[in-house]
Amino acid sequence: MQDHSDKKANEKAGYGTTGHEWDGIQELNTPLPRWWLWTWYASIIWAFCYWIAYPAIPMVSSFTKGVLGWSSREAVIADVQGLQTLRGPMTAKIEAASLADIEKTPELLSFARAQGAAAFAVNCSPCHGAGAQGSKGYPNLNDDDWLWGGSLDTIHTTLQHGIRWDADKDTRSSMMPAFGKDGTLKANEISATADYVRSLSGLPTDKGADLALGQSVFAANCAACHGDNGEGNQDVGAPKLNDKVWLYGSDKALIMERITLGGGGVMPAWSTRLDVPTIKSLAVYVHTLGGGQ
Amino acid sequence: MSLASAFDPHLDEPEPPLYAARKQIYPQAVKGSYRRIKWILLTITLGIYYFLPFVRWDRGPSAPSQAVLIDLPHRRAYFFFIEIWPQEVYYLTGLLILAALVLFLMNAMAGRIWCGYLCPQTVWTDLFMAVERLIEGDRRERMHRDAQPINLETFSLKLLKHSIWLLLSWWMGGVWVLYFADAPTLVKDLATFRAEPIAYVSILVLTFTTYTFAGLMREQVCLYMCPWPRIQAALTDEHALNVTYRYDRGEPHMSLKKATQARSIGEPAGDCIDCQQCVAVCPTGVDIRQGPNLGCIQCGLCIDACDDVMTKIDRPVRLIAYDTDVNIKRRQSGLGEVFKPIRARTLLYAIMIVGIGGVMIYALANRAPFTLNVIHDRNPIFVKLSDGHIRNGYTVRIANMLSDSQTFTLKVDGLHESHIEIIGGEGEIGGLPAVSVGADQTRELRVLVRAGEEDDREGEPAHLTFTLQDVHDGRTAVASDFFRTPHSVH
Numbered sequence: 001m002q003d004h005s006d007k008k009a010n011e012k013a014g015y016g017t018t019g020h021e022w023d024g025i026q027e028l029n030t031p032l033p034r035w036w037l038w039t040w041y042a043s044i045i046w047a048f049c050y051w052i053a054y055p056a057i058p059m060v061s062s063f064t065k066g067v068l069g070w071s072s073r074e075a076v077i078a079d080v081q082g083l084q085t086l087r088g089p090m091t092a093k094i095e096a097a098s099l100a101d102i103e104k105t106p107e108l109l110s111f112a113r114a115q116g117a118a119a120f121a122v123n124c125s126p127c128h129g130a131g132a133q134g135s136k137g138y139p140n141l142n143d144d145d146w147l148w149g150g151s152l153d154t155i156h157t158t159l160q161h162g163i164r165w166d167a168d169k170d171t172r173s174s175m176m177p178a179f180g181k182d183g184t185l186k187a188n189e190i191s192a193t194a195d196y197v198r199s200l201s202g203l204p205t206d207k208g209a210d211l212a213l214g215q216s217v218f219a220a221n222c223a224a225c226h227g228d229n230g231e232g233n234q235d236v237g238a239p240k241l242n243d244k245v246w247l248y249g250s251d252k253a254l255i256m257e258r259i260t261l262g263g264g265g266v267m268p269a270w271s272t273r274l275d276v277p278t279i280k281s282l283a284v285y286v287h288t289l290g291g292g293q
Numbered sequence: 294m295s296l297a298s299a300f301d302p303h304l305d306e307p308e309p310p311l312y313a314a315r316k317q318i319y320p321q322a323v324k325g326s327y328r329r330i331k332w333i334l335l336t337i338t339l340g341i342y343y344f345l346p347f348v349r350w351d352r353g354p355s356a357p358s359q360a361v362l363i364d365l366p367h368r369r370a371y372f373f374f375i376e377i378w379p380q381e382v383y384y385l386t387g388l389l390i391l392a393a394l395v396l397f398l399m400n401a402m403a404g405r406i407w408c409g410y411l412c413p414q415t416v417w418t419d420l421f422m423a424v425e426r427l428i429e430g431d432r433r434e435r436m437h438r439d440a441q442p443i444n445l446e447t448f449s450l451k452l453l454k455h456s457i458w459l460l461l462s463w464w465m466g467g468v469w470v471l472y473f474a475d476a477p478t479l480v481k482d483l484a485t486f487r488a489e490p491i492a493y494v495s496i497l498v499l500t501f502t503t504y505t506f507a508g509l510m511r512e513q514v515c516l517y518m519c520p521w522p523r524i525q526a527a528l529t530d531e532h533a534l535n536v537t538y539r540y541d542r543g544e545p546h547m548s549l550k551k552a553t554q555a556r557s558i559g560e561p562a563g564d565c566i567d568c569q570q571c572v573a574v575c576p577t578g579v580d581i582r583q584g585p586n587l588g589c590i591q592c593g594l595c596i597d598a599c600d601d602v603m604t605k606i607d608r609p610v611r612l613i614a615y616d617t618d619v620n621i622k623r624r625q626s627g628l629g630e631v632f633k634p635i636r637a638r639t640l641l642y643a644i645m646i647v648g649i650g651g652v653m654i655y656a657l658a659n660r661a662p663f664t665l666n667v668i669h670d671r672n673p674i675f676v677k678l679s680d681g682h683i684r685n686g687y688t689v690r691i692a693n694m695l696s697d698s699q700t701f702t703l704k705v706d707g708l709h710e711s712h713i714e715i716i717g718g719e720g721e722i723g724g725l726p727a728v729s730v731g732a733d734q735t736r737e738l739r740v741l742v743r744a745g746e747e748d749d750r751e752g753e754p755a756h757l758t759f760t761l762q763d764v765h766d767g768r769t770a771v772a773s774d775f776f777r778t779p780h781s782v783h
Contacts, residue, residue: 018311031313033517035510109717110737131672142676142686243679288716290676290686290741 087115094277099152102284109284116285119278123270132289136248137265142289145245148172149234150293156283162269163237171269174225174236180260185217193217194255200230200242203250237264315513317439318578320422321432321570325597334410335419343464346471352376353696355732363473369733375657378694380664387653391646396521398642400528402634403615404535408521409592414514417465417507418576421458428454432573458508459500466499512577515590522587529585531618532633536591538571538582538613541625546582549606564608571595571613581613663699663730665761665770666690667740674777683778684743689715691738691761693730700729700764703740707757708776710745722764742776749778 054066134140196214230241350360482488543565555562579588670686702725715726716739
């Protein structure tokens with residue numbers, strides 16, 4: 001094992017030393033096995049081969065490509081294609097099944113929910129939030145309050161054609177007039193209407209609010225779309241005004257802002273960007289978040 | 294003389310070698326009681342290793358019928374009556390802790406029993422050495438042949454030896470993969486080249502490592518690669534039985550002739566006649582007479598060799614024996630031998646082994662037939678509905694570990710007014726949402742819990758209890774979580 005023939009043997013250890021000594025402390029020489037040295041040389045040679053075979057050295061505007069021509073980008077493309085092939089049979093089933101059948105079949109439901117969640121994270125979460133919780137002007141998709149309908153089919157249509165998306169001729173379209181900006185309503189009328197709208201869902205109104213004026217303005221200008229009692233109309237995307245969910249907030253100032261500026265949110269049409277099974281999965285995913293009707 | 298060497302007088306001297314070439318070891322054949330124990334253990338351990346995959350165990354139609362199987366594609370491990378799922382990997386942790394403690398206990402009782410008799414490295418090296426001896430002859434013959442220039446006979450003998458080694462290595466690797474798939478099927482597939490490529494790759498890698506470790510590297514694995522010798526040295530004590538040269542009896546060592554002369558004139562003479570037989574038979578090439586040694590795997594072969602010599606020269610056997618430091622010192626000072634198998638450390642190890650083993654057996658015996666896991670939605674943490682109700686979403690995972698499909702109902706407690714719904718469930722049973730989970734399967738579901746406005750209060754969020762009940766026999770699994778609302782603390 002150890003080579004004991006070294007020039008300086010430590011007397012107590014009966015053992016060769018490296019000859020190094022610091023303040024009387026000697027370093028015992030326990031030589032490593034020679035094969036260990038060879039594995040080290042082999043690792044160095046391996047590293048050189050690796051260097052030549054694979055992308056390695058950064059250059060000014062690029063890098064050495066390596067003789068094997070391997071690239072991480074192509075590996076990802078191959079991986080994605082592999083996954084698509086693997087998911088092929090399930091994707092075909094999703095494409096063939098009706099939306100209602102997907103929800104009724106546990107196997108299809110769990111696949112659609114997983115695929116829908118992934119597609120949602122990439123395409124929808126920038127506006128609707130990671131958990132589809134929404135924010136001011138962007139609807140929360142978890143609740144039971146739907147602008148354009150919460151059934152599987154209406155959600156699917158909204159996904160396909162978008163909202164106020166001019167490039168799609170079947171897009172969902174409606175426009176709330178800018179009552180204040182256009183000069184249709186005067187400031188006191190807008191204020192009274194905002195108070196009246198708050199009263200529809202039982203929220204407290206300002207002291208001395210002219211609810212009668214608000215009611216008459218509402219009946220003349222708003223009820224056509226939002227309904228006589230603010231029950232909304234999903235055919236034209238007019239929000240319910242008598243419930244506890246507020247798209248732009250329930251403060252009086254925020255309601256006045258909406259009456260003054262009018263308008264409405266925009267959502268892209270996804271049929272030109274995503275394939276049929278992905279849109280179906282997204283519809284199922286959104287429908288099963290909890291608010292589906 | 295340079296300036297640096299003025300401070301360090303050794304700098305000008307040539308450096309000693311930092312790397313040492315391996316000295317080929319030619320272990321000699323030996324007969325005796327320890328050799329016999331080693332042969333028996335070799336037969337038993339290799340027998341278990343080679344035949345265990347073929348042992349069958351009936352688990353019904355939905356599970357494999359192999360007694361010991363690690364089913365990686367289906368994420369299951371089977372060991373006779375035990376079935377382990379990935380989330381129960383703590384059983385494996387427990388098993389490893391138990392294995393370590395048993396190793397420690399063995400070491401505290403009788404040193405490196407593991408190294409000397411049971412370690413796969415030792416067992417296979419032993420087998421490879423036996424093959425070597427059978428083909429190339431014993432120590433002297435091999436040393437003589439290796440000293441000569443290579444000729445046709447040497448070449449053909451070595452070729453035969455390496456071929457048999459490779460065959461044994463291939464067999465070793467070939468059996469290894471049988472623990473990961475149905476053994477009889479895999480053997481058929483392997484033979485007809487229809488098995489998965491990974492099976493062939495595994496066999497190839499294990500053939501290579503077995504051939505290298507047991508054939509070529511042998512004691513180098515123990516000396517330079519294995520951590521146990523180093524740990525073992527720190528765990529042993531003066532009461533542990535170790536293969537020991539009894540220097541109190543052996544020293545001063547001298548030739549048989551000189552010892553006889555010395556004894557005749559009343560001078561001290563040890564029993565060791567420096568015949569070097571203990572070194573010749575040692576598979577790791579150490580000299581046990583130098584004392585406890587990192588290279589010594591305590592296989593006891595030197596005991597057999599020395600006993601043989603002692604018998605021949607008519608001296609008492611066991612000059613080398615399983616002995617303790619404390620007894621050597623006691624004999625030197627004329628005291629009797631003591632054996633203390635029950636010491637603080639052996640007691641502690643034994644208690645820990647019994648304790649951990651007991652906990653594991655208890656856990657296994659009371660293993661839940663199905664489990665329930667509930668995870669609260671991270672985002673949104675609550676949803677306000679149009680009528681003012683609050684809803685929380687949960688991901689619920691049900692694992693059915695039984696061998697047939699089960700139907701469960703899910704109930705939630707902890708709110709004044711609550712409604713529970715399972716997305717994609719199987720209707721209702723007795724007013725509660727129902728769900729069925731297939732045999733030996735896991736199912737993940739989305740569950741919604743709705744509460745009235747009175748549950749939206751200041752303070753800590755309400756504590757929920759989910760109860761999963763087997764419709765068939767009423768057994769339950771329980772999990773807890775929270776219900777969060779706009780006004781609760783979150």
